[in-house]
Amino acid sequence: MNRRKEPGTARDLDIRVQWLILLRWIAAGCLFLVITGLRFALHVDLPLVPLYAGNLALILLNGCYALAFSRIQSAKRPGRWIARVTALANAQISLDLVLLSWLIHFSGGIANPVVFFFIFHMVIASILLSNRNAYLQACFASAVLGAVTAGEQAGLLAHYTLSNLPPGAFPLLSWGEFFARYAALVATLFIVVYMCTTIVNKLRAREDELETTNIKLQDKDKIKSRYVMTVSHDIRGPLSVIQSCLRVVLDGYTPEVSGKSREMIERASLRTERLLAYVRDLLDLSRMRAAEDMDKTRLYLPDLLSRAIEQLRPLADGKQLEVTVANETAAAFIMASEEAMTEVIGNLLGNAIKYTPAGGRVALRIRDAADPDTLELAVADTGIGIPAGELPRIFEDFHRAPNAKEFEPDGTGLGLSIVKHIVEAYGGNIRAESEEGRGSTFTVDLPRG
Ligand code: ADP
Numbered sequence: 309m310n311r312r313k314e315p316g317t318a319r320d321l322d323i324r325v326q327w328l329i330l331l332r333w334i335a336a337g338c339l340f341l342v343i344t345g346l347r348f349a350l351h352v353d354l355p356l357v358p359l360y361a362g363n364l365a366l367i368l369l370n371g372c373y374a375l376a377f378s379r380i381q382s383a384k385r386p387g388r389w390i391a392r393v394t395a396l397a398n399a400q401i402s403l404d405l406v407l408l409s410w411l412i413h414f415s416g417g418i419a420n421p422v423v424f425f426f427i428f429h430m431v432i433a434s435i436l437l438s439n440r441n442a443y444l445q446a447c448f449a450s451a452v453l454g455a456v457t458a459g460e461q462a463g464l465l466a467h468y469t470l471s472n473l474p475p476g477a478f479p480l481l482s483w484g485e486f487f488a489r490y491a492a493l494v495a496t497l498f499i500v501v502y503m504c505t506t507i508v509n510k511l512r513a514r515e516d517e518l519e520t521t522n523i524k525l526q527d528k529d530k531i532k533s534r535y536v537m538t539v540s541h542d543i544r545g546p547l548s549v550i551q552s553c554l555r556v557v558l559d560g561y562t563p564e565v566s567g568k569s570r571e572m573i574e575r576a577s578l579r580t581e582r583l584l585a586y587v588r589d590l591l592d593l594s595r596m597r598a599a600e601d602m603d604k605t606r607l608y609l610p611d612l613l614s615r616a617i618e619q620l621r622p623l624a625d626g627k628q629l630e631v632t633v634a635n636e637t638a639a640a641f642i643m644a645s646e647e648a649m650t651e652v653i654g655n656l657l658g659n660a661i662k663y664t665p666a667g668g669r670v671a672l673r674i675r676d677a678a679d680p681d682t683l684e685l686a687v688a689d690t691g692i693g694i695p696a697g698e699l700p701r702i703f704e705d706f707h708r709a710p711n712a713k714e715f716e717p718d719g720t721g722l723g724l725s726i727v728k729h730i731v732e733a734y735g736g737n738i739r740a741e742s743e744e745g746r747g748s749t750f751t752v753d754l755p756r757g
Contacts (some may be wrong), residue, residue, distance in 0.1 A: 434501050694742040
């Protein structure tokens with residue numbers, strides 16, 4: 309679990325940059341339609357070559373951004389990654405402003421209402437960038453647009469009037485009118501950046517608070533897990549001693565105990581056995597939750613399955629269950645710790661055996677998942693199944709479905725919690741499908757080794 313707190317501007321940066329790239333594809337498509345429609349449907353006198361060139365530049369640049377972004381993504385490393393995506397976002401917005409100024413220049417200059425599109429860019433910059441960079445983009449937008457349009461006013465650059473655009477052209481303005489429009493636009497850009505950054509800052513501060521609270525809660529949860537771990541560890545020792553003392557008596561290593569006394573000791577032994585299983589599960593779960601990191605080695609999954617089956621064979625044979633294994637992949641390696649995976653497989657196979665009536669079948673299958681980096685392990689049985697209403701709750705701590713309690717009173721309701729925790733700690737996931745009375749299938753996706 310990555311508990312590093314990201315700076316506000318970096319949070320969800322990848323999603324926002326992707327969104328910006330998508331938005332630009334839409335903008336490029338719309339721009340093409342507008343230029344083509346104005347020129348060929350409405351016969352507006354547009355300088356087609358520079359406008360289409362601007363459109364093409366937008367498409368090519370966006371392709372480059374998408375490529376650069378996917379490269380940065382694939383080498384995702386905190387720190388440098390944030391700096392690179394931020395630089396990419398800054399570059400995109402700056403180049404967009406240049407392109408927008410280019411398009412405005414060839415379509416009537418500052419008189420063209422499209423100049424208000426600069427406002428969208430300021431909103432995007434305020435959402436995507438730091439406050440400082442958003443204000444710098446506002447300065448840059450004012451400078452580029454100012455240079456182009458003032459250049460037109462001064463006669464240094466050509467002015468393109470769309471002479472036959474109804475209801476009229478975009479003529480060259482008087483200097484007074486030009487300054488009034490330019491000043492109003494620049495003021496709007498800065499006001500928009502100020503308003504957006506104020507709102508975005510508040511939202512970021514709220515997100516920061518939530519994240520801090522979340523981290524504190526996780527820390528508290530770890531302290532609780534450590535406490536449960538210590539207590540269950542301390543209880544397990546004396547319990548094991550009590551259990552072995554009772555076994556010594558029951559196995560006949562002491563003078564014979566019979567009648568009511570033996571019956572009492574047998575009951576005590578059974579209860580102690582259950583209590584021990586419960587304490588062991590509690591210890592396992594709290595140990596997993598308190599752990600900071602999980603070990604990882606390359607493991608051959610079929611070997612782990614064979615060992616688990618060997619261990620549980622007496623239980624399966626006792627109920628005449630048919631246990632089969634199918635390996636449908638050429639590379640059945642995973643990255644995990646052997647101890648943790650033995651726990652996962654032991655729990656799933658143990659449950660399948662436990663909840664399947666005599667004469668049933670249990671099938672284990674390994675195969676390639678849809679994602680090439682993932683391996684899929686399925687444990688299917690023809691057992692009692694899980695009622696539909698219970699399915700969403702079976703991974704909760706201590707939860708046992710009523711039909712399971714009836715079929716097999718022994719159980720702690722902690723096995724699947726442990727399994728889920730381990731699988732997710734390795735970046736995998738687990739799901740269950742079941743039909744009451746017909747059987748269940750637990751499918752685990754694990755990262756390949
Ligand atoms: P336990 O088996 O000790 O009760 P688990 O956490 O392993 O605890 O399982 C939780 C619950 O999920 C079980 O009590 C049972 O209701 C349900 N369950 C798990 N595996 C199966 C299975 N193979 N078939 C039917 N129900 C199952």
